[in-house]
Amino acid sequence: MSVKQGLLALLATEPMYGARLRAEFESRTGGTWPLNVGQVYTTLARLERDGLVEAIGEDAEGRISYRLTRTGRAEVAMWWASPVTRETTPRDELVIKLALAVTVDGVDVNRVVQTQRTATLRHLQDLTRLKQRATTHHEAAADGDGQVDLAWLLVLENLIYAGEAEVRWLDHVEARLVREANRPRKSADGIPTTVQDGTTDSATRMVSNALKGGTR
């Protein structure tokens, strides 16, 4: 996701100047991705350079509004029509932390898992309270406000499902660690090895599971 696509999508609704774009972006995403004005203006400058937007003059207060060009409109249509790609490697600190935890001596992995799960649950509790409030507001809201509430609800639910997925993955890690601890281990030459050697491939498996999408 880029700020660029977000701004283009907003400009498709009507021409706007920078500060207003920023306000619209934030209210529709519930402040989940705060932008600074500088970021908005540099992005607009780049979009103008690339021929995706054009300035349509100043208003009385000297604010320059932008509108989409034909190419810009095509770009927006393309964005709505394409799936979001997940090609970039997730650099999830939690995955890396757990992979390290199972390979570094003297770390209580179960404790790391439990601490994370508790924290994620607390985060889910906060999100759920926000969602309750937003749902009530949404049910009471007039049309225009209602759409913004709905957008915010969808963002919240995305975060809730992501948190839940993380907890499920942690449950899975915990169960795997228990199985691993109970498993008799053999090396390639048939001689039993210490558990410390075995943990290396469980770390590898954990990371590769995560990269396959286990954390989403």
Added chain:
Amino acid sequence: MSNAPSNDVILRLDNVTRVHGTDGTAVRALAGVSLDVRAGELVAVMGPSGSGKSTLLNLAGGLDAATSGQVIIEGQSIGTLKGDALAKLRRRRVGFVFQDFNLIPSLTAVENVALPLELDGQRVGKARRRAIDALSMVGVQDLADRYPDKMSGGQQQRVAIARALVGDRRLVLADEPTGALDSHTGEGVLRVLRERCDAGAAGLLVTHEARHAAWADRVVFLRDGVVVDSTGTPDTAEALLEPTA
């Protein structure tokens, strides 16, 4: 933890242990669990299968007896109660909600909800009025005269919650109440449970779904019959440091 609960503690488990079976085959399902649930509070219990969640819930509702420790409901230690007195306390004070709703198929919604009151000796007319009130609280008063097989899963579960809360019962114990429901319907059930707790009930909710546990004020984690953590007790970095010799 003192043995005299403050006024708003509806449920207290004090160092409760439950061992199933004897000697060689003994399984310690719960080991020294202490927990308070106050009026207005919803507490979720999470943990892997076999960690003792259902055992905890059954003990909390007097369906099972502790091997040691005390279960105290509204100030009354239920271990000291004899059969009849315990059954009465359960009927008057505690409501259960299960995964499979457990409504009686040959009774309508209102009859299902009124049943515990009638069993407790209330007159039919009065029991029915209170049952209608309970159905209204969970938003299904229109279904009063319907039989369970003519209701959706979510509607049946709302009726089950009404039954759990009818009369003066302020302790509701729910074991995987959303298990068989789709996510939207399951959430509706949690919303109702949350509202009832906000209105003064005390709730204990067993669930394996984090998304559902998150509706609670506090989440308690069980593993092998032991409480290993709770969202009510933030870790301090201090506590993690090994004591220096």
